[in-house]
Each structure stands twice: as structure tokens, then as C-alpha cells.
Amino acid sequence: MKITKIEKKKQHYLLEIDGKDQLYITQDTIVRFLLSKGMQLNQQLLTEIKEFAQFSFGKNSALHYLSFKQRSETEVNNYLKKHDFQDQIIGRIIADLKDNRWIDDQKYAETLIQQNLTAGDKGPYLLKQKLRQKGVAEAVADQELAKTDFxxxxxxxxxxxxxxxxxxxxxxxxxxxxxxxxxxxxxxxxxxxxxxxALSIETSDEIQEQLLDKELEKAYRRYSKKYEGYALKQRLIQYLARKGFSFDAIDRALRNYQ
Known part of the structure; x- marks a missing residue:
């Protein structure tokens, strides 16, 4: 077998063998095997070229995915599966990316937690749930969360x-x-x-009464359309109690309102 053409096609290269068989490869594949027009190939070498080309395609695809933001190992694995790469190739890609620190679940967890400390609003239990959803091991999540003062x-x-x-x-x-x-x-x-x-809450009886009167007026407008008498009073009491007013304060307000 002989390479009869190597042609650039956008981001990839078209490799032609014996003027008829074609396959797409990456530039990394060309460099790794020192491929050139006229080069003789045997079946074993061609198989290695095909396998490495798939690995290189997958790795480049994963690196593109990682270029937007940091990802967990599970996220990258699922992304490659979605794009129909074989499990064996995915395993090689994941191992390579981990060796070169493109994937690091501990760092991923640390970054997520630090971002939350800077501008987020989640506590440790919710963050742990999110990390587990991303496939980060529970031990890794617990270790990073334990370091953090929330x-x-x-x-x-x-x-x-x-x-x-x-x-x-x-x-x-x-x-x-x-x-x-x-x-x-x-x-x-x-x-x-x-x-x-730890909050500094300053309030007064006058402000509390004003709040109660305001909520009572709102509730009365709402419930007086459907209820009256005892039923109306019970609805008002239930509404104001749910808002956090004491029953003594509610009772006084109702007496004054009526």
C-alpha cells in the first residue's frame, strides 16, 4: 500500500491510499507517523494510523469542549460518548487529559467552591449535590468542602x-x-x-403594628369577597399567622379593625 495523496481539508487532512481508499486524519497523526506522499504502508501500520487518528480526533474534540470552561471527568466522558467515540478510545483520551492536568476533579471542585465563595449563594449541602451530579467522587467533594468556611x-x-x-x-x-x-x-x-x-435587626412596636395593619388590609380585601363572619375571621387569622405575626397581635388588630 502507498500513500497517493495528503490533502488539507479545513481542520483535518484527507489521506488517500493507492488512489482509492480514503480516511481523515489530524495533523498530529501526520507528525507522529511522519506521513508523506509516496510512503509505503503495511496493514499493521495502517491500523495504528487509524487508531491514533481516532484518538487524536477525540482528544482535539475534548480540548475544544474544555476550552470554554473547566469540566469534570464525567462531563468529558459523556461528551465524547455523545459524539460516538468508542469506549476504548475514550479511556485513552481521558487518561491522557488527566496526565496532562486538563482534567482534574479535585481542582474542578476547588474552583466551583471558590467561585461560590466569591459571588455565589449556595451552602455546602447544595454544592456537594452539584458536584456529585457532575460525577465528582464523594470523597473528593467532602475533602474540598471541609476546607471551606461558608x-x-x-x-x-x-x-x-x-x-x-x-x-x-x-x-x-x-x-x-x-x-x-x-x-x-x-x-x-x-x-x-x-x-x-448575627444580623443587626432594629425594629419597634410602631413599625410592627404598621406592617400588621397593612397585611390585614390586604388580606381583608382578598378574603371578604368570598367569606364573612367567623369564616372570614379565621381566614384572616391564618393568613396573618403564616406571615409570622403573633396571635395576640393579630387579635388586637382584628378588634381595632372591626
Whole structure:
């Protein structure tokens, strides 16, 4: 067998053998086997060229995928499978990329956690879930999470929630809202309580009464269209209790309202 043509085709090369058989290869393949027009090939060498060409295609594809952002090993593996590369080739590609530190799940976890510390809003439990979804080993995720102090993230989230709801909810309702939001975002209940306790909350009975009167007026407009008498009163009490107002405060407000 003899190479009768090597022709550049966009990002790849067309290799022609004996004027009829054709296959696409990469520049790395040409360099590795020192391929040139007129070169004689045997079957074993041709098989090696084909295998390396597939490996090179796959590696280049993976590097392109990695050029946009850091990826986990599982993400790269799934990407290559999606593009129909054989498992054996994928294994070689993954091993090569790991050897050259293009793939590093520990570094991936560290970067994700640091990005969250800088501008994110997730706690350790939610981040661990995200890392596991990306295929990062639980031991690796736990190791990186254990190194991290998440209190700055919790403080940032609680401050944002406080500014949003301080004039909309009573203190109890505000406490419940912030603690619940923090736990949903992946912080432990104890961490959420500690974070709320560190907030500087200044309020007054007058402000609390104004909030209650405002919510009572809103609830009355809503429920008086459907209910009256005892049923209306119960709806109002339930609504205001869900907002975090005490039953004593609700009772006083209802007496004054009526």
C-alpha cells in the first residue's frame, strides 16, 4: 500500500491510499507517523494510523469542549460518548487529559467552591449535590468542602434577604424566611440560625403594628369577597399567622379593625 495523496481539508487532512481508499486524519497523526506522499504502508501500520487518528480526533474534540470552561471527568466522558467515540478510545483520551492536568476533579471542585465563595449563594449541602451530579467522587467533594468556611456566603445571602423583607415581614416572619431560605440553599439549620442571630435587626412596636395593619388590609380585601363572619375571621387569622405575626397581635388588630 502507498500513500497517493495528503490533502488539507479545513481542520483535518484527507489521506488517500493507492488512489482509492480514503480516511481523515489530524495533523498530529501526520507528525507522529511522519506521513508523506509516496510512503509505503503495511496493514499493521495502517491500523495504528487509524487508531491514533481516532484518538487524536477525540482528544482535539475534548480540548475544544474544555476550552470554554473547566469540566469534570464525567462531563468529558459523556461528551465524547455523545459524539460516538468508542469506549476504548475514550479511556485513552481521558487518561491522557488527566496526565496532562486538563482534567482534574479535585481542582474542578476547588474552583466551583471558590467561585461560590466569591459571588455565589449556595451552602455546602447544595454544592456537594452539584458536584456529585457532575460525577465528582464523594470523597473528593467532602475533602474540598471541609476546607471551606461558608459563613461569608451565608452572611451575604442573609443580608440580601434582610434588605428585601425587613419592611414586609414581622421579626418572627423575617426570621423564618431567612432561616428557611438558607436551609433551601444548602446551609445547615444550625448555621442558618447562627447567621440570623448575627444580623443587626432594629425594629419597634410602631413599625410592627404598621406592617400588621397593612397585611390585614390586604388580606381583608382578598378574603371578604368570598367569606364573612367567623369564616372570614379565621381566614384572616391564618393568613396573618403564616406571615409570622403573633396571635395576640393579630387579635388586637382584628378588634381595632372591626
Amino acid at each position: 459563613s461569608p456566603v451565608a452572611d451575604r445571602v442573609s443580608q440580601k434577604l434582610f434588605k428585601k423583607y425587613q419592611n414586609k415581614l414581622p421579626e418572627t416572619g423575617l426570621r423564618n424566611k431567612i432561616i428557611q431560605s438558607l436551609t433551601v440553599k444548602g446551609f445547615s439549620y444550625e448555621e442558618a440560625k447562627k447567621t440570623f442571630a
